[in-house]
Amino acid sequence: MIPELGQFALIVALILSVVQGVVPLVGAQTGNRAWVRLAWPAVSGQAVFVFLSFACLVWSFLQNDFSVAYVANNSNSALPTLYRVSATWGAHEGSMLLWVVMLAFWGVAVAARSKHLPEMFAARVIAVLGLISFGFMLFTLMTSNPFDRLIPAAFDGRDLNPLLQDPALAIHPPMLYMGYVGFAVAFSFAIAAMLEGKMDAAWSRWARPWTTIAWVFLTLGIALGSWWAYYELGWGGWWFWDPVENASFMPWLAGTALIHSLAVTEKRGLFKSWTLLLAISAFSLSLLGTFLVRSGVLVSVHAFATDPERGRFILAFLVTVIGGALALYAWRAPLLKSDEGFGKVSKETFLLANNVLLIIALLVVLLGTLFPLFMDAMGGGKYSVGPQYFAAVFVIPTIPLVLLMGFGMHSIWRRDNFSRIARRLRVPMAAAIVLGVALPWMLYGRPSVMTAIGFTAGLWVIGTALFDPVGGLLDKSRKVRVTRGTWGMIVAHFGIGIFILGVTATESYSIHRDQALRIGESIEVSGYKVTFESLKPATGPNFTATEASFVITRNGEHVVSLNPQKRTYRVQRNPMTEAGIDGSLARDLYVALGEPLGGEAWSMRFQYKPLVRLIWLGCIFMGLGGLIAISDKRYRVVVKKENKASGREALAGGTS
């Protein structure tokens, strides 16, 4: 009964999404107020039924209703309650429903805050969100219905993929989807602006917090996925350039570019059509990711059931949404003229460079991801693009990006000159170069050009981000009022610097040893002595495991005991590696069990990873920066007339 209720609720939501997508849009085009006012009841009604539908699916999981095919395929009566909830979005069908839930959530959020917006404009935004919802719900109901019954019902379920039975992965998809789907809001703003044929500073001010919050979720979602891969896959890597990872990274790059381009559009009224294109791109790349992941056109380590039927549907959806948006863009963009110019050196120039470099980085990732598909489609044979390509090519645009970042933060609008900025930043510049060369040498030995560049770049970004706040602390007489927007920018850029340090140290100075060990034997790795003490069986709610005990000492002193496991889940039977990790800011020690080699010997992997935690810490700072930026009070001011605030300058030269 409950699953049927869920399906029924989803059908009602589908019908309401048509109302939401069509009536306010027509109302806004024809000036029919009553129709425009229908936006709010339609979006809230749609959301209520979507939430109800989702609740029914969660309920089916909690009740172990194995007469529902999706539940039977992805859960088990022995599965812990937390994972029964997260199993709801553990596979294709449920994750599509989660996507719809997020979209409904964003729709309601926009509608609830639409008092800030002109009525017609808000109606258009909500209508576009409704049309996107319609597409996704239709897709879910037609090709991926999570409520399909299994007759006869299974006695017990086939269990959730053991890889997904993990707290970080329980919340990773919701975070990621909040980000993906959040870009739908910026997309809808762009469509609404093009339909109105008008785009001013107020438009950018409305679009900015929505874009930033989506970006925050995406940043944290990607970081969670990376963190999970690090400790759960048993390889100790933090990023694999897998197509599915790239699918989340490309919208992030476009979203990052959009945030910066929106700053220019708001403050100076420039880059208008470019901003629109980025707003379309960020969401389009989210959709593209969905297509790549679910249609089976690319090979990935991520196990989504792939099905060409679904692929055709998503492709048709893609053509409708993206094609429609780009056609509208082709028609309307030439009307948007930026009348002001800007100096050769100015904040505008730096932000333009930022955008160009981010887009190059995006194209590098896109090309590498789609290359196997291109070659195969043209009969060029089977290719796979390895991490070596990405690692080598990705730094080409990103090194200048981070170097310019420091200057950009301290440049001013309209007209600036380079020697002024350079003079102002001579202290952080000198410090970054000296420390960037010396620090890796002193800490880890084995200096190289790449580590010097990496450390210098990271320290440069940190130094320039903190330059004003630290300067303000040291010199009390310099009273500078710093807006929340600027604070957000400082914190997020500081996060980038931290992230770069983490990546550089981890990539350059990690040590890993794969070795066969018997109980009682030990190995020495960079001063650490790792002793294989014992092996014992262990059990969990739905798995049995072999647990090893390793004692790690340094110079005879006990450092830590680690207990990695090799788990076999009862239902799905594939072995899982639970690494033993001793983490600290300075370094992680990581032990993973490989395979039993007969006798008491096991293959094992030991890793020493310096500063690896800074990678995720940096992402947390980026997210935090975004949150601070959107708390800026100018986003909360109700705007009476849209052109009132255009062209006003922020204090302290902040970009936000």
Place this chain on the structure above:
Amino acid sequence: MWRSLIPIAVFAVLVWFFNRGLGMDPRIIPSPLIGKPAPEFSLPVLGDRSRQVAMADYRGQVVMVNVWGSWCSGCRAEHQTLLAIAATGEVPIIGLNWKDEDRDAEKWLHDLGNPYQVNLVDVEGRTAINFGVYGAPETFLIDKQGNIIHKFTGPIYWQAWTEELLPLVRQAKEAT
């Protein structure tokens, strides 16, 4: 004006590629073993571990070797098709039970039906490695001389059998 058409033009090219990509399976990788002798093996029989069966026992016969495991969802998907193929009597199917527990495999055959003439136990997966298997299910056609003539990756479906595998089986049976 035409500058604003660039994005949609780029997108159109991408769509063309995606549409072509949908008709192809990136997982199908041509096996280097096609045309080469199938790897020799001698493995215990499922249900009667004391009996051993070797590749050489099938000289002079066309056989289909199907790699499967009870843990593999794709194998469940193709099982009905395998039963139907077995019912035609065109070609004997030899199961290579890969990295599985005997108990689970026997229960599977008992519950779902047994399309196999014989099932060989490859617990450690060495024979599968020699066949170049990288995921179950995979299916190999082997001719009378013991050469691999075809490899099918992923779950077999009925159309693949009638259009792709069956013609090869018939052709191989007619050859001397």
